[in-house]
Amino acid sequence: MDESPARYAAVCVDHPLPQLNQLFDYRIPPELLDRVEPGCRVSVRFSNRKLKGTVLAVRDHADFAGTILPILDVIPPGPVLTAEVAELAQRIADRYAGNLADVLRLALPERKIRVEKEPPGERLPVTAPKLAHWNRYNAGEAFLRALRDGKAPRIVWNALPGEDWAARLAEAAAVAAAAGRGALLVVPDQYDVERLDRALTAVLGPDRHVTLANAMGPTPRYRSFLKALRGEVRIVAGTQVAMFAPVADLGLVAVWDDGDKNLVSLHAPHPHAREVLLTRAELTGAACVIGGFARTAQAQLLVETGWAVSAAGRRDALRAAAPRVVPIGDDADLKIDPSSSTARLPSVAWDAARKALAADRPVLLQVPRRGYVPAVSCQRCRTRALCPECTGPLRLTGPRRPPVCTWCGRVDEPHRCAECGSDRIRAVVIGAARTAEEIASAFPGVEVVESNASERLDAIPAGARVVVSTPGVEPAAPGGYGAVLLLDTWAQLTRAELTASEEALRIWMNAVALCAPGGTAVVTADGGLPVVQALIRWDAAWFAGQELADRAELGFPPVMRFAALTGLNGEAEKLAADLPLDVEVIGPIPVDEQHERVLLRVRRRDGAALAATLAKATAERAGAKAEQVRVQIDPREIA
């Protein structure tokens, strides 16, 4: 018997410390030689504790000169991290100055042993769809053709109003699968996953795809993961938790409505699904669709740098599909007056609603805030009404009800203004519930229903009906709404965030997209504003171009890359000052009593260097027991 050479595994240990963001060598004992493979989960001894880890490489030498411990055990069911996802995870860890261990936790779901015992299914064949309705878009057919030919076309796709986007994505996935490649489709929320699920079943037939979302629970999620890993299915549709799914032979990645905040992972280092998927497209040579009714500045940058091609609706198709969009500027008509129940709706909006209802069509009202009257002020001196106990904002919960604190729930009765002592109050913001009440009294006999984040309506039946919804949870109507009314737009437009207008256009377009062709959409905003113009002309590409130019001018993302450093007073600033890199430091601004935040700004092409420097600096600080500073690349407050 000849001595076979010792084998070693490079393991990423499940440990969150930044200074341990490196691979550790372990010896593979002879009895585990045939089971330890790259991508396996293993159990190891680390710093005198038993931890789990992921094997990234198996080699016949170790880089480490000290004592090398053996791998204790291999965790079934074999390799769960594919080579592609391993490389992707490293790229994302680098991009976001995060730990590989953290990113691997995003990529590998919690194990459920009973799922592993289920018999594997067989892979069902996928045939190309007979029809794929992409011909209404510039570059649409060219995209499908290239996809069918196994190439890597990349488009930023702006859907026409009323578009069945889920069906279009399902068709694209089917084309990729019929060409022998896999597809990964990521959407903002569970409702969109369900819609995509139905569209995929309709196009492909049953059992050709799986869904992957947190809401389905750990067991079905692990089942979907394994089906994708084993190649039982080639198509995965999910929320952002699916972005690292092990789709074999990836041929298409797609993200829908990439401006939606839900596409950012909830876990460190908080990568954005769009960034992960476009990295994946680059790594694998997959085609890429960044789609939505609206367009983000980030997507526009991909177009302007030539990374992707713009695919917007063709002129004739837009003319056929577009509803009439009527802007109603800020005039006397629109003043909020609690004594009048209808003053908030301009007559054009009333007319549009009345006409739609008379034609037995539903009407959608988009209202930014839920509740009855979520903010009140003093009738006499206009001071904002706050809770005398905790200074939280007071709100009204219904007609003739006393003010209630939004934070602590205290009923403030009898209410007196803290400034002038008056007991009269006025509404500052009118919520969806009050709007529904106003509408109900204006249209007696018409059913009024509400949809909001906690009580979401999925779809409504055909017929005359009024839906009052907060943004993002508007139910679809069969055949489309006869009228869509966008109310209180000032709330969104006056937000301080960098993305306020972009976000306004996104939520408006998502609502107006539900309008029937030839229907009317009324937006209560000044028609001279570029964002309103973009809605009227259904030209998200034009607006994104403007937006990107503005941001370039001002030095904002995505043209410049930002990092936020948060830590105990002075610490973040100190870390920033010590960086061996030319960065612009903005701030610090206080977060609370003890903590403050600085923003770092670099040119986009220096983003990788910034992330690398920050990862190194935080690791060194942690090693030196300095106070921890949290790093976030592309922080929410600016990007």
Add this chain to the structure above:
DNA sequence: ATGTAGGATCAA
């Protein structure tokens, strides 16, 4: 983080 090695500290 967390266990450990080696130094500093202190009572006898």
Add this chain to the structure above:
DNA sequence: TGATCCTACATC
């Protein structure tokens, strides 16, 4: 001098 506390340090 030994026992104990403390801090620096590596973790394969």
